[in-house]
Amino acid sequence: MFRLLFIFLFLFSIHQNSIAQDSLFRKVDVHFGMTRMDFFTGVQYSMQVHQWQPFVMLETGINRTFFQNRIYPRVSLGSAYFFLKKGKYKFGPQVSYSYSVLRINKNTSHYHQWNEVYLGSRIEFGSKFRFTNVISGGWMNERFYNQLTNKRSGVNALGFYFNFGICYVW
């Protein structure tokens, strides 16, 4: 997972150097979101290159982490494509992949893991400081250690993700 993240950031930095500076914006956003499993809060770093906006996002589950003292991290990679720009509004589709992990039963060494692939939309409003909103849905898979079969198994379901946030552009 971390190797994937490293490759993504590496390609990100190469791409950043190879394009004209006047068409590039960097963005950091802080947001509050929700999936089927928990509420999440975290930060997103992205770069807007023409219409494309690839991003990497780090979040943590609010209920699990802050109310149940169990760290529940979530890492996402993806990209938005702003095909619609009108004044201070930007809108476009967004695709993302997320991975999250949680240790539910501390009597065992097993973890529940979630993989999510979502398609949705992203809206931004503002100039230097922007209000952001993401609404997306798609495939969610939960993998866990099955105590009936004594091996890992998985279940697929329809998942969703939405968030509201504030981003700073420079």
Add this chain to the structure above:
Amino acid sequence: MRWGFTLILEFVMSGKILFILLLILFSCSKKKDYENIKVFGHAATGLEMLNSVYHDNSKEAVEFALSMEGCDGVEIDLHVSEDGEIWLYHDENLESETNGDGCIANLNSGYLSTLNYKTFAKEKLVALKDLNFTLFNGKELILDLRHHNSCVAGIVPIEKMISKLQSLGLHLQQDYKVTCIISYQNWIQPFLEAGFSVYYSIYSVAEFHQKNLLYPELEGYIVKNKDFTKDDIREIKNNSKKVYIFDIRSPKGIRSALRKHPDALITDDIRATLIEKY
């Protein structure tokens, strides 16, 4: 604005935020004396829970709940159909959750077997006989027996329910424990006489004392978390009766229920309950 920003920056740089976060995360040490409290899934994986992958009372939900490490069994809701088959379903009317309509007590199995839930996965309505009972080995199967037929405002025939459960051998089961939850007083004695382990649903300690005098053979009681204090639970347990708490969904509710030290929690959020327990 600049002054405020500088203040925030200084606050972050001084490490206070990190300190506060670490304090929140590690300050509360969890009690470790919940080992003897069993965890059961309410309606398999919880009623109307967003984080539940499958619809409550579906075969998929039962199997999913039983497969989670730390889950000691499931509670399921049962209705008897006109032809004497027992079906897993929570609500009184089929139209609220399935593509069918009417009450199970007035319908036959031919029709009921064609129905599915109104979900993306379209889980089928399942008959009790179609569950894979070997999955329950070493665990507990809790049967919440529904006595009310809302379509005719009457009580469903008890003999149909008892004879079907007996034909499945559930009253003699040795590989796993079978518990019947009853909330209609007239059904207590017949189920006790038929050899079932019976729990009665109560709403106050006064009701417990009344029922305990009338039916000393009852094995235990089912109570709502908000209606009973820790002392109430202790009082029931001191009378050598078991107590299962239900109606628990939030982490706060789960914690409060665990602190009352019942024999089991029938929870709507198995994951959150297992986190609190372990």
